[in-house]
Amino acid sequence: MSEESNTVPTMAEMAAKNESPEILFWVGCAGSFDDRYKKVTIAFVKILNAVGIKFAVLGPEESCTGDPARRAGNEFLFQMQAMSNITVLNGYNIKKIVTACPHCFNTIKNEYPELGGNYEMVHHSTFLQQLIDEGRIKMKEGGAFKGKKITYHDSCYLGRANGVYEAPRKVLESLDADLVEMKRNRSTGLCCGGGGAQMWKEPEKGNKDINVERTEEALQTGATTVAVACPFCLTMMSDGVKNKEKENEVVVKDLAELIAESQGL
Amino acid sequence: MAVVQQILFLITLIVAIFFIWKRIVRIKSNIQLGRQTPINGNKAARWRNVLLIAFGQKKMFKRIIPAFLHFWIYAGFIIINLEVLEFILDGVLGTHRLFAPLLGSFYPLLMNFFEFLAVAVLISCIVFLIRRNVLRVKRFWSAEMTSWPRLDGNLILVIEITLMLAILTMNASDQLLQLRNDHYAQTGRLFFSSFLMPLFDGLNTSTLIVLERSTWWFHIVGILGFALYVTYSKHLHIFLAFPNTYFSKLGPKGHIDNMPVVTNEVKSMLGLGATETPLGEPGRFGAKDINDLSRVNLMAAYACTECGRCTSECPANITGKKLSPRKVMMDTRDRMEEVGKSIASGGPGLQDGKSLLGDYITKEEINACTTCNACVEACPVLINPLDIILELRRYVAMEESGSPAQWNSMFQNIETNFAPWKFSASDRFNWANELKSKS
Ligand code: SF4
Ligand code: SF4
Numbered sequence: 001m002s003e004e005s006n007t008v009p010t011m012a013e014m015a016a017k018n019e020s021p022e023i024l025f026w027v028g029c030a031g032s033f034d035d036r037y038k039k040v041t042i043a044f045v046k047i048l049n050a051v052g053i054k055f056a057v058l059g060p061e062e063s064c065t066g067d068p069a070r071r072a073g074n075e076f077l078f079q080m081q082a083m084s085n086i087t088v089l090n091g092y093n094i095k096k097i098v099t100a101c102p103h104c105f106n107t108i109k110n111e112y113p114e115l116g117g118n119y120e121m122v123h124h125s126t127f128l129q130q131l132i133d134e135g136r137i138k139m140k141e142g143g144a145f146k147g148k149k150i151t152y153h154d155s156c157y158l159g160r161a162n163g164v165y166e167a168p169r170k171v172l173e174s175l176d177a178d179l180v181e182m183k184r185n186r187s188t189g190l191c192c193g194g195g196g197a198q199m200w201k202e203p204e205k206g207n208k209d210i211n212v213e214r215t216e217e218a219l220q221t222g223a224t225t226v227a228v229a230c231p232f233c234l235t236m237m238s239d240g241v242k243n244k245e246k247e248n249e250v251v252v253k254d255l256a257e258l259i260a261e262s263q264g265l
Numbered sequence: 266m267a268v269v270q271q272i273l274f275l276i277t278l279i280v281a282i283f284f285i286w287k288r289i290v291r292i293k294s295n296i297q298l299g300r301q302t303p304i305n306g307n308k309a310a311r312w313r314n315v316l317l318i319a320f321g322q323k324k325m326f327k328r329i330i331p332a333f334l335h336f337w338i339y340a341g342f343i344i345i346n347l348e349v350l351e352f353i354l355d356g357v358l359g360t361h362r363l364f365a366p367l368l369g370s371f372y373p374l375l376m377n378f379f380e381f382l383a384v385a386v387l388i389s390c391i392v393f394l395i396r397r398n399v400l401r402v403k404r405f406w407s408a409e410m411t412s413w414p415r416l417d418g419n420l421i422l423v424i425e426i427t428l429m430l431a432i433l434t435m436n437a438s439d440q441l442l443q444l445r446n447d448h449y450a451q452t453g454r455l456f457f458s459s460f461l462m463p464l465f466d467g468l469n470t471s472t473l474i475v476l477e478r479s480t481w482w483f484h485i486v487g488i489l490g491f492a493l494y495v496t497y498s499k500h501l502h503i504f505l506a507f508p509n510t511y512f513s514k515l516g517p518k519g520h521i522d523n524m525p526v527v528t529n530e531v532k533s534m535l536g537l538g539a540t541e542t543p544l545g546e547p548g549r550f551g552a553k554d555i556n557d558l559s560r561v562n563l564m565a566a567y568a569c570t571e572c573g574r575c576t577s578e579c580p581a582n583i584t585g586k587k588l589s590p591r592k593v594m595m596d597t598r599d600r601m602e603e604v605g606k607s608i609a610s611g612g613p614g615l616q617d618g619k620s621l622l623g624d625y626i627t628k629e630e631i632n633a634c635t636t637c638n639a640c641v642e643a644c645p646v647l648i649n650p651l652d653i654i655l656e657l658r659r660y661v662a663m664e665e666s667g668s669p670a671q672w673n674s675m676f677q678n679i680e681t682n683f684a685p686w687k688f689s690a691s692d693r694f695n696w697a698n699e700l701k702s703k704s
Contacts, residue, residue, distance in 0.1 A: 008697040029684040031696070038696045045700060059694040063683030071636050072672045073551060073655065073662030075524045077679055079531040106519035114523045156637040161519025187642050191580040196636030200685055201671035204633040207585030214580075 006049045010059035011092045021056040023122075024089075026099035026108065029064050030231030036238065037231045043260035044100055044124060050265055051136045055098075061088050065107040072197035079115065082107075086117035100124040100256060102157035102230045103195070109162070123158060125168040125229045125255055132174045143262045145175040150258075151182055151223035153214065153237060154189030155230035168229045171255050175262055180221045190214050192240075194232030215240025219250065226252045267359045270478075274356035274485075281489035288496035292567060295605040298615070299560035300548075304512060311511045314647060319510040324645040328574075331396075334389040338425065341386035342503065345432075348379055352485045362439075365450035373453040380436065380457040383429040390422045390429075397422075404573030407582070409592035414499065414571055421500050428487045435480035437461035438473050445470055505568035506646040512561045513647035518638045521655060524550070551659025554620040555600050558656060565648040566597035575640035575650055581633040588633040590640035590650035596625035597653060622657050631657045632669055 014021055025048065031041040048055050066081030085108075089097075097119045099105050109121035131137040150172055158164045165186045172179050184190045193203065193210025203209055215237060218226045226241070228234045238252045317323045322339065325332040351364050365372045396402045397418060405418065436458035443449040465473060495501055502509075514520075527550070552558050575590040576582050582589050600621045608614040622628075634654045641649050661667045668676070675685045682690045 006700045008700055010694075027696070029686065032693045033684060033686055033688045033696075038699075041696055042700060045697075057694075057697075059697070060691065062693060063690070064679050064685055066679070068675060068685050069679055070521055071655070071658075072668055072675070073658030073660070074668070074672075074676050075527045075550065075659055075663060076531065077676055079524075079527050080535070081679060081683070083531060083535055083537065106517070110517050110520035111523070115528065156635070156639070157519055160638040160642050162517050188578065188639070190583075191635045191637035191639065193580060193584075193635060196634055197672060197675065198635050200675040201632075201669050203584075204581070204586045204588070204629055206581070206633075210580045210584050210635070213584050 006046055008045055008059075009056045010061075011056045011094075012059070012061065014056045015092060019054075020093070022054040022096070023127075024092075024094050024097045025055050025057050026097050026101070026104050027057055027062060028099060028101035028104045028231065030235075031100060032062070034231060034235070037234055037254075040100055040231070040234070040254040040256050043254070043265070044256040046260050046265040047128070047131075047137070047256060047263070050263060051131055058088065065104045067103040067107045068197040068200060070107070070111070071195075072200075082112055082115050082117070086112055086115055089117060089119065094119055096120040096122065098122045098124055098127045100229070100231070100254065102155045102161070103232070106157045106161050123162075123164060123167070123229070125158065125171060126164060128255060128259055129167040129170045132171065137259065137263065139174045139176070139262065141176070143176055145177040145225075145258070145262060148177050148225060149180050149221065149223040150175070150177040150225040150227050151180050151218050151221045152185075152227045152229075153182070153192065153218060153233055154186060155228065155233050156189070156191050156195050158229055159189055160187060168227070168255055171259065172227055175258060177225075180223055182217045182221055184217065190217065192228075192230075192233040192236035194230075194236045199232050199235070209240075209243075211236035211240040212243050215244055219244060219246060224250055225258070226250060227255060227258060228252060229255050271357065271359040277486060277489065278353065278356065281493060285489075285493050285496065288493065291605055291609065292496065292501075294608075295601040296560050296563045296567070298556045298601065298604065299558050299563040300556070302559040302561065304561070306515050310515050311513075314510040314513060314515075315507055318645070318647055319506045322645070324643075324647075327643075331393075334392055337382070337385035337389045338393075341382040341429075344382055345379055345386075348432075349485070349488055352481070352488075356485060362450040362452070365452065372450075373455070376436070376452050377456050380433065380455055383432050384457050387426055387429045390426045394419065394422050394426075404577040407573060407576055407589060407591075408587075409576075409589055409595055410571075410573070414595065417498050417500075418571065420494075421498060424487065424491055424494070428484055428491070431480045431484040431487065433458045433461055434465075435477055435484060438465050438468075438477040438480065441465055441468075442470070442473055442477060445473075499569065499571040502568050502570040502646060505564060506570075509565055509568035510647045512564065514649060514652075518641055522652075524659075526550075549660060550663035551661070552653070552656035553622050553660045553664070554615060555597060555604060556615055557660070558597070558621075558653060562649075562653050562656075563597065563601060566594050566601060568646055569594040569598065569648055570646065571595060572645065574643040574645060575648070578639040578643045580635055580637055580639065586630075586633040587627070588630045590654075592630070593626060593650045593653050594648060597621060600625050622660060626657060628661060628667065631661070634658075 027041055030037045063085060064081050065085060066078035069081065070078035097108060102123060105121055105123045108119060132139060152168055152172055169179060191210060192214055226237050228237055234252060234254055241247050241250050241252055322336065325335055354363050355361060368375065397405045436455050440455060440459060441462055443451055465476060549557050555563060571591060573591050579588065579590055604614050607617055631654045636651060638651060641651055678685050678687050682688055
């Protein structure tokens with residue numbers, strides 16, 4: 001697939017042409033600004049292009065869902081953000097949204113309806129799984145991941161918060177990789193330490209950082225790839241791996257990156 | 266003699282009921298200090314939770330050993346209490362084993378089953394005592410498990426053991442009396458207690474009667490005393506687990522309750538028009554003290570069994586932070602008791618210059634929470650400590666502007682750049698440049 005064919009249409013452009021997308025790709029703040037996580041955004045866009053899905057992004061019209069504000073207790077700020085986003089989304093008559101960020105996913109799916117925003121919300125793990133199941137993403141036999149040990153770190157906002165445990169695992173299994181579980185997984189998965197607005201402040205005094213505790217558990221599995229499905233998990237686990245000085249042996253990657261890689265995108 | 270016993274029993278019963286009733290009224294009014302919140306949604310789903318989680322103990326079985334032991338105590342508690350009915354009727358009517366003639370040959374069967382449960386309870390309680398005190402299972406020794414909660418846990422187990430021993434001793438002496446005097450209702454040989462018979466066989470009949478009577482009294486007074494004690498103890502979960510599972514939140518755990526008061530204000534600020542009818546004085550934003558929390562939160566604090574499953578799964582607690590979801594529940598309960606006591610004695614109640622936030626739960630604790638829902642997932646009786654933590658954070662953020670400085674800058678970034686980081690909103694779409702430049 002040539003990179004030249006990648007396009008990123010915005011909703012404004014589509015609306016101007018009187019078109020509507022199959023899905024809106026909600027990029028999120030980390031997806032837009034975080035240097036490392038931008039790679040995930042790009043990987044996902046490449047997949048969307050390769051599969052030929054008619055999608056759009058809000059581009060400059062997107063803004064923070066308000067998740068960190070609400071979780072840090074600032075309900076005013078959350079609702080200001082939510083309402084202005086809902087105004088934009090409803091203005092474009094958006095029906096279906098896909099996002100790679102479990103926090104955006106949770107907020108739009110569970111918390112926007114009360115404020116007048118009702119959309120079909122899909123996390124990219126579920127979306128990717130569907131594409132694989134439908135054969136729209138064709139997995140090659142014996143790809144680059146064959147036999148490689150991968151462990152999946154559950155995002156709290158995907159797993160416990162919304163019950164999505166299997167979709168990311170199915171995606172990983174399709175890579176033909178050797179999926180190994182950490183001791184605490186699925187409903188007892190340990191948080192990476194980044195949720196609940198912790199991303200934006202130093203942790204409280206303790207005897208260890210949460211991401212280090214979790215990374216140690218991931219390393220114990222012997223996996224060389226730690227797969228994640230959340231921007232904060234990506235940061236926290238990458239930092240954890242650095243802290244353990246294992247960055248040369250162990251990579252932390254998002255599902256979309258792994259799929260894009262396996263497709264040679 | 267029998268009449269004296271009857272009168273004594275009636276007095277005991279009335280006194281016990283009086284004190285238990287007083288405690289029920291106190292607990293109820295303490296819970297009613299909280300805000301009334303709408304309990305909406307699916308009644309069937311709520312009853313399902315009561316059946317599966319409270320009655321069926323579904324969540325307990327995530328940890329199989331304590332689940333198994335707890336199951337015996339729980340089954341024993343419910344079923345042996347059927348026998349208490351006989352005890353009370355015997356006591357009031359001055360009868361002895363009232364149900365024996367009524368149930369005929371089923372009675373000994375029932376007694377044998379009760380004894381089996383009594384032994385199962387006995388063994389389970391002993392193992393639990395060993396787990397708490399000898400093996401020192403970690404969750405029973407964390408910081409908030411100070412001397413009283415630890416003693417409370419042990420006391421309950423010791424009381425149950427003594428009560429079970431009393432039943433078995435009573436049945437053993439009763440069987441001996443049956444052999445010696447056939448006006449005793451015949452139960453036949455009761456499997457477990459018959460092993461104790463040789464212990465008492467040497468006693469003369471009048472001593473045996475005294476033994477039988479005193480263990481009977483010990484058991485029933487013990488049960489009544491226990492019922493009163495329970496209202497002061499974490500053991501209240503035996504009753505409140507049921508309503509607690511009924512009222513627990515339905516729907517995805519990631520959802521945080523909306524604040525309609527804020528919605529109204531934000532709507533009018535954005536010129537969207539406040540749609541709902543005015544909601545009256547909004548009171549405080551978030552929670553500083555127990556009266557700002559919902560009644561469901563407060564009832565949950567009384568339903569908490571202090572088992573520490575929540576804390577043992579809490580990422581903040583595991584890594585040595587002060588936050589412990591169990592402590593959040595224990596503090597809420599302690600504060601309720603303090604306020605309730607003060608009100609009952611004509612004191613200042615809520616206006617005593619103290620509050621849940623600050624005097625019980627510190628900012629350091631609530632700030633450490635990652636909202637990961639591990640505690641909510643872990644709780645066997647569906648308590649939601651996260652709910653309380655978030656309400657406290659709301660108070661700190663909106664009433665005090667007292668959030669950590671880094672959060673305040675995050676708020677500022679969202680306000681000015683529409684992103685929690687300090688990036689210009691106009692750069693938001695720059696990520697696509699890499700793709701575009703190649704096209
Ligand atoms: S939600 Fe907060 S209190 Fe509960 S387990 Fe997670 S970090 Fe601990
Ligand atoms: S909140 Fe639930 S899990 Fe935590 S100590 Fe109380 S009963 Fe146990």
